[in-house]
Amino acid sequence: MSEEREHSEQELPDDVVDEAERLTRLARNAVDDDEAAAYDRHREELLSEYGFTARIRGEDDVLVLHPAEWVEDGAIRVERIDDTGRAVEVPLSAPGDEDDWEAVEAHNATLVERVADEHGEIHAANCRAFADFLGNHYVRRVEDTTAAEIDVFLSEYYPRNAWPSERQRDVVEQSLELLFEVVDVNVPGRSRVR
Template sequence: MTDDGDRHPDWVDEVARLSRIGVSGDNEARERRDEVAGEKGYEARVRDDGTLVLHPDDWLDEDGVVDMEAFDADEAYEVPLDGGGFDDARRRNEDLLEDFAEDADETEMFNARAFVEFCENHHAVAVEKAREKHVDSFLNDYYVRNVWADEEAEERVEGSLRALLREAGRDDLVQATK
């Protein structure tokens, strides 16, 4: 089985995103997740440990039990849904932004809000639980493609992110911003 560290198809990322939203109780997101997986011939479920498991429909017999003769681990995907859910992430991040705003200027707040939005919407994770891969993906992919920043904000994004991470008590991630 492949996990989140391996490359997998874009549809798996979409199923994971919808699963993260669905963990918060959004039934429409769960239904859409099942539709996307079903279109590719896969079943989706979230294990108790918070890991999304995707396996081909044809692994299941008529009773919905995995037929071990059809099982091939290379056909399945496991994706950790490392956040506590969208609502939890939003509450924690709102508190963080409120504290951060006390000493931040407008540009720092713009960049901080962009990172918070990325963490919530794409990973359902609070900044305090972000990982190095989140910081890297934000700076090298998401920010470049999705944040319509002015020149000053672009020049200061790394510094803004370092300040936000320090405010969140994540000094361990500061090096990821360089």
């Protein structure tokens, strides 16, 4: 996700790295410890499929994804590191994040307003929920959304956090299509529903 991600001979696919970052951010923003622990467990299960694990380097707030074989009894054993290039580093915070969020929020809010003007409040409410999800969890513009993020929005965030009416739930995928039409992009990973 981050353009500052550092890796050389990366063993983890980009979508796995993106998902590990997403789960880490969701754990940070979780409302209770059980929810945070569930996201952390999911991240570890995902990474374990590739023989990797994760830790957050506190001094510079970086998510480090590295081979699990480097760890023994919860500590990294330096003598087990044959090639530091196998690790992937993902900065979790950076100077200017707040400014980035404000720019992303303004951009996405403009798109939501266009949907409201052209298609009404039901679709706009769904699009507003999606924009909130993107801004708060990823600091991402609508047109930069991934298929995995849309899946998380529809399966996890939307039913739990958007408080949609039955009518909104019935048209949420159509609402996303309308939002993506504003930026002239197909909804990633989805077939058209209209």
